[in-house]
Amino acid sequence: MDGAPEKQQENATWLVTEFVLVGFSNLPHLRYTLFGLFFLTYLVTLSGNITIITIIQVDRTLHTPMYRFLAVLSLSETSYTLVTIPNMLAHLLMESQAISIPGCRAQMFFFLGLGCSQCFLLTLMGYDRYVAICHPLRYSVIMRPTVCLRLGALVFCSGFSVASIETSMIFSSPFCGSNRVEHFFCDIAPVLKLSCSKSAGISLAIFFLSVLVVLVSFLLVLLSYAFIVAAILRIPSAAGRRKAFSTCAAHLTVVIVHFGCASIIYLRPESGARPEQDRLVAVFYTVVTPLLNPVVYTLRNKEVRVALRRTLGRSRGGVAPTALNEIGSSMRQLAVAETHHEVHEDSAASSFGPCVFDFAVMHRSLQCRRSPADGATSPAKRGRAGRGSADRESEGCFLIVLRGEEHPGASAIPWGTG
Template identity: 55%
Template sequence: MNETKVMEFILVGFSDFPDLRITLFVFFFLTYLVTLTGNVLLMTIIRLHRQLHIPMYFFLSILSFSETCYTFAVIPKMLVNLITEEKSISFTGCAVQMFFFIGFGGTNCMLLTVMGYDRCVAVCKPLHYKVLMNDRVCSQLVAFAMVTGFTLSLIDTYFIFTLPFCGEKEINHFLCDMAPVIQAACTKNNGIEIVIFIFCIVVVFGSFILILLSYVLIFNTILKIPSTEGKHKAFSTCASHLIVVVVHFGCASIIYLRPRSTYSLEGDSLISVTYTVVTPLLNPVVYSLRNKDVHLAIWKCLGRKFCIWMR
């Protein structure tokens, strides 16, 4: 078989909506700016205020950092493609984008699992919380989340880019995600698709099950609290995390835990926008709006800056 090795891909992206390119660019650009500002502000606030130096906010700052890197792997290239006619990405560039996209995406799943465990210990074992969630344990949990996410990403990326690609190949997406890149291959390899699907189950479904188990224990403990005020206080510490989990895993499940034959450019691009653009924005917004400690820290910081400006 005479094959020409592919050197670059064409990201189709939002080519089906040429009249909306400028509108989409403005929307995504502003959303990206707000996301970056929100996550950087959240990390800075947590870093500067000692009352936020507890495991819950430590994990939140790591999640914000991971979300920032996650969006950086995708959105700048997407913005460039929206305003230029050049929509190509090199073979190596596509592999690198996929590696970091899946790596930080998997890390986010694992971090949300770790945060669920943290809330479970805080509610179910409050007297042992400082011992069970000491600095060493927290650092180990973060390291485990990142190593797991990027190890699985490396395996998935390696398997996908060992597939044969030939000629000028279009990727029916605005990023180098797994399903559209696999579809761009010259030949199909069901074995590789099965292996990748299993890894997706391990990360997405496995993480969600662990979070679900954490919340079963949390709700069981909350129901035993006699006072309504105590129940509300215990649940309020978990509400923000629960909102982010539902959105994050809801979108990830639709994309990665389903038959490849159901892939479609229009539907998947819309869902992908949700978890690549909207979900990273949701993280700082939800945790900032619903958390009194973060509110207080922000107002203290703003008050200090205002006092310095008035001098």
Template identity: 50%
Template sequence: MAKSLKTCISQCLGVGCYRKGQSILGNKSTKLISPLSQEFLLLGFSNFGEIQLVFFAVFLCLYLIILSGNITIFTVINLDHSLHIPMYFFLGILSISETGYTFVILPKMLINLLSLLRTISFVNCDTQMFFFLGFAVTNCILFGVMGYDRYATICHPLRYSILMSWQVCGELAATCAVIGFLFSLIGSLLVFQLPFCGPNKINHYFCDISPVIQLACTDTYINEVVIFIGGVLALMVPLTFIFISYGFIAHTTLKIPSAEGKRKAFSTCASHLTVVIVHYGCASFVYLRPSSKYSSRRDKLVTVTYTVVTPLLNPLVYSLRNKDVQMSIQKVTGRRGFILKLYNENTSHIQKKSFLRTYQ
């Protein structure tokens, strides 16, 4: 009898006998990821209590601004033929990418801020990570391409139409997306092929690499090394390319004789460089270090910067402060106003004719 009891206890300790998410060795509930119920719990900002309602209002407003700003920019660039140049083509691509980038994270985060049940299934968590990383890496490479576009504009104005032909622009945009989602596929596979048999609480507001990989119940050293190398390639290579491009731009700009020409060249590049520094700085802080150094409170704040603040800055800094875009917005809205006025006049005229026919 004693031997049987000892065998039973050793089996429970060795493989973790759990029933309905509760340990039979104690009263404390410890929810696990079992083969039958694979889900995670996104803690998000749950430790802030009622302040979450304030967070909900703030993030909802920011999300609506990001969404409306990016949709406005993309629509205006498509409707106004004067903006059909490579620089605005890449801004349009960036608007699409950042709309998807925020759509993957913010709606789920807003729901969780109002909900007590913050679970996300294993598959949905994998999907969220895949698309988030895909859009994020695409943006990083796209920033590098935009830096090259500015380099070609300022340093080689006579050869610009050849260097940045529409075929080249299309190939560069497609390359950004393919490389971005290839990195994403490798990264998400490296995380979700790991066994998850321990606690399922993700101390973050979405399924990011560092907080998820910490839940794996096996050694993750090789996975982390490969992910780190991928992060270096995705972040440092485009950033180095951007700084080299801006080195040539600065050298060329200093040779411009007129002060107005220098001011215009620097103002064109300053907006791009500002967003690049914020985005790459925050992303490098989070991803270019071991997951063991992950700090939930600090990393949440930094992650908010490049998942919410940077997409908010892009429409404002790149386009809405741009005089060409402002004029195009006025032109497009004026055109719509004229069409609406013409439609109302025609409708009124038809109604008047119908009324006269009725009483003749």
């Protein structure tokens, strides 16, 4: 029959050389509807993630570890959808649902590698929030660019190492009997069912790795947030607590959805598997969850929304950032903005977690003058400068003084400050 997978008979056992992805073939009347729905969702997901990556790249105020990790997460989500959705869309329009065994193996490797890397990356983002909130004075030192680069490389190396081990175990033995994969892509459980060996050892090893990746990563995120909540509760003002929680809300939403779906699929006994239910959950975490990332991080994150408006304004010929924006950028680079404190014009003292900050912001509408050691001109010479000097004086000069001191409760934080 045309399009049927080739098989080879050896010792009365059919060895499968090609798989057939069942997908949504049981819903032929909804084929074009599903294609339109998934295609539109995919376009929105791609445009949203690409927008986030572009904004973080072009806006200097977002050049912090938190937003760098968000850009990496958006890139990972984009790659994650490229592995499964285009193939699913093609099969919705084609009669043949066949996929070769090497093609199935490659799809599974990249799907698992990117999925595991996202688990580790969300854990790393949780640690970044912990450092920013519980150790803000040391944030720029702990999360310096070289450390972030190494941690990011470790995340993806670990994720693809786990994927390589699992894929090698699943495809280590031939496949026989049925060639129908009860899914719309090559996932672990439906492909493992077709293996000739039916080894309980392989299933147990894969389950152990899944627990290691999903459950341990999730517990580490919860541990980070336990320390974050303890630090936030020390903030005396309700407004300060609200602002601190808002910095974590988007990340926590993505964590719950991502780890929730992964737990339903990969942390359960094999006997509880139902193909129809699995496909429904898989649609959610391969189509809906990647869409959730740009929506949550743009609608709930004020800094990303402001950066988006600023970027669009610049592209339309808007004015350049003001001096106050430049100062805000510098303060964010020092991780001061991570604390989200209110800074008053004369002085303000506010508490954040285990640390206390005193900010004094003074504005002088005078020309910035250097000390005599730096070759500053005398007042008489400056007086002779005439109107040009007066014009320069009107530009103003901002002086920001930051003074931080340890709070007596800092020792209550279990993780040492080094």
